[in-house]
Amino acid sequence: MSSVESVSKASFNWADLGQAERAALQYSVEQFLYAEAALLDARKYREWLTLVAEDIHYWMPIRRTVTRNDLEFEFTKPGSMAYFDDDHELLEMRVKKLEASSAWSEDPPSRSRHFVSNVRVLGVEGDQITIDVCFHVYRTRLNTDVDSWVGRRTDVLRRSGASFKLLKRHIFLDQTVIASKNMSTIF
Amino acid sequence: MANARNDDTGSWDKAAIGALFDPRTGSLDRRVFCDEALYRLEMERIFARGWNFMCHDSQLPNAGDYLISYIGEDQVIVVRDQTGRVNVLLNTCRHRGNALCRAEQGRAKSFVCSYHGWNYALDGKLIGVPGQKAYYRDDFDRTRLGLVPARVESYLGFHFATMAEDAPPLSEFLGDVGRTGLGMVCAFGDIEVVDGIQKNIVDCNWKIAVDNLFDWYHVMYSHASAGSAGILNLAEILFPNNQLVMLGEYGQAISGPGITKEMQVQIDQMSDEQRIEMSKDVARSGMRIRPRSADALMGPVGVRSMGHPNIFPNLWITLNGMQLCLRLPRGPHKTELWWYTIVPKEAPAKLKQRMLRTAIHLFGPAGLLEQDDGENWSQSTRSSEARSSQTLGHNLKMGIGKDEVITGENGEHYIETCVSEHGQRWFYRGWTEWMAARDWAELRANHSAVPEGIV
Numbered sequence: 001m002s003s004v005e006s007v008s009k010a011s012f013n014w015a016d017l018g019q020a021e022r023a024a025l026q027y028s029v030e031q032f033l034y035a036e037a038a039l040l041d042a043r044k045y046r047e048w049l050t051l052v053a054e055d056i057h058y059w060m061p062i063r064r065t066v067t068r069n070d071l072e073f074e075f076t077k078p079g080s081m082a083y084f085d086d087d088h089e090l091l092e093m094r095v096k097k098l099e100a101s102s103a104w105s106e107d108p109p110s111r112s113r114h115f116v117s118n119v120r121v122l123g124v125e126g127d128q129i130t131i132d133v134c135f136h137v138y139r140t141r142l143n144t145d146v147d148s149w150v151g152r153r154t155d156v157l158r159r160s161g162a163s164f165k166l167l168k169r170h171i172f173l174d175q176t177v178i179a180s181k182n183m184s185t186i187f
Numbered sequence: 188m189a190n191a192r193n194d195d196t197g198s199w200d201k202a203a204i205g206a207l208f209d210p211r212t213g214s215l216d217r218r219v220f221c222d223e224a225l226y227r228l229e230m231e232r233i234f235a236r237g238w239n240f241m242c243h244d245s246q247l248p249n250a251g252d253y254l255i256s257y258i259g260e261d262q263v264i265v266v267r268d269q270t271g272r273v274n275v276l277l278n279t280c281r282h283r284g285n286a287l288c289r290a291e292q293g294r295a296k297s298f299v300c301s302y303h304g305w306n307y308a309l310d311g312k313l314i315g316v317p318g319q320k321a322y323y324r325d326d327f328d329r330t331r332l333g334l335v336p337a338r339v340e341s342y343l344g345f346h347f348a349t350m351a352e353d354a355p356p357l358s359e360f361l362g363d364v365g366r367t368g369l370g371m372v373c374a375f376g377d378i379e380v381v382d383g384i385q386k387n388i389v390d391c392n393w394k395i396a397v398d399n400l401f402d403w404y405h406v407m408y409s410h411a412s413a414g415s416a417g418i419l420n421l422a423e424i425l426f427p428n429n430q431l432v433m434l435g436e437y438g439q440a441i442s443g444p445g446i447t448k449e450m451q452v453q454i455d456q457m458s459d460e461q462r463i464e465m466s467k468d469v470a471r472s473g474m475r476i477r478p479r480s481a482d483a484l485m486g487p488v489g490v491r492s493m494g495h496p497n498i499f500p501n502l503w504i505t506l507n508g509m510q511l512c513l514r515l516p517r518g519p520h521k522t523e524l525w526w527y528t529i530v531p532k533e534a535p536a537k538l539k540q541r542m543l544r545t546a547i548h549l550f551g552p553a554g555l556l557e558q559d560d561g562e563n564w565s566q567s568t569r570s571s572e573a574r575s576s577q578t579l580g581h582n583l584k585m586g587i588g589k590d591e592v593i594t595g596e597n598g599e600h601y602i603e604t605c606v607s608e609h610g611q612r613w614f615y616r617g618w619t620e621w622m623a624a625r626d627w628a629e630l631r632a633n634h635s636a637v638p639e640g641i642v
Binding site for chain 1 (some may be wrong): 292294387409411417546555563
């Protein structure tokens, strides 16, 4: 198990909660994820941004094909190269770009579908909830382009009123060489 | 060294290849982007023959460190052996051809084939063959069956490899212009490559991607949305419209924004501290003024370039040397892009971090600039395949006959101009010469000297 994968073993007191509380939390977390995915699929990027905390870290490291002996190097570490390493300002720029009339890579716009599954609450600490999910982002472009990105995410959600804000999204893609001309996409 | 050559040119004889590009009109036959026979000839006459970028020395710190790279479509293992030498070995077992390395990087004591267990040392020697006595009954000469090595030579820590026994030394191939380009990468001091090479695949011919690196015409339009999103100030890079083009033998070229002579006279009088101070506001675009030590690496004309070198055929040096992008052909219609990110070893941690994030945010498949390139390239490649569209020339006429090549005091050949297509024309002209020559002797004899006068 690589060191990055082991991030998902965060401490938690999930077991201390009653079953009803656990079910309610699982439900509200899933509903948040589905609503967020629906906004991205509907290209409502500006609205999606309102679900993002000001101090977000949005990160996708580079994955490599390595032997079993070298699994500790499978993902690049924080502070090394990555595909995404964004704060709120950068995500806002991505949204601005998507909204621009000259964002050629998204005009005609892509059609995307964000699937989220295997949602596990890993820990609850104060107002922060660490979750681990599997995702499938499916994108088609023009008439025949198809991209399919599958992987695992560690998200941290921060309670905000009756809902949540996204505080951390660390994206671990299953592809090593990205089989796409670009990732003009929000995961 | 592999000696059998696949030199089947199909219907592409010397005259037919020469007719593919007319430098006087800037018209290029679009079949160069899709023809299968031309593609196979490129593998032989450009990639196997030329010096291909393998890695930077900092990527292999210890004996046994290896990574996979390519010479054309040949996979090679690039590995540091116990003597400290970097070897480049064809990644194919001498028995049944199986790949020795399946990982793209790692640490190895030796390379053992997963098929029958043949074992090769880090220098390629065959050191173990299961059943040599029991099955081969000792009728076996291991010394003749080592992994096939490429020739390896280095400049400023950049390792290059070729399959051609008759290739000239790397430094002759690079020439002043190639060396200036690599010097640009090291202009801020000793460098290291940051861990993590971004890799993605674009459905385009590799030459369209190379063409684009010289293309400062597309920046304002293709990348307008990155500018309006605020990731960088396009005007800061493109205006005033001073462009400097440097041309070298064998297709080497640098093209892009340049510092004027008058401006350089002022910079020459500044201390390194003053230069850093002056560069503070342009950190995001990477257009920092270089320290005095850069003069020796880049020469008096080279230091004025803020443009893009291409080490022929496919190594782009971008963003004032902050990144390298290798364009690896995967058939006529597919190209793998590999992004290497560079930081000066001694730079403060904060500056390194800022450079890293700039690289991530601008380039690579998710970069705000780079996102918009792939589709242009794939659609251009696509139209080169269609019957009628194919017959229209790829248009590279900008600036023909409008500029003059100046010869500098050290023999540099350069053009001071506005945005132009001199770089692309020089690249395609070089390409036809590489493709038409049967071997290095012919290429050396027949390649164009750098032009003088009006171009």
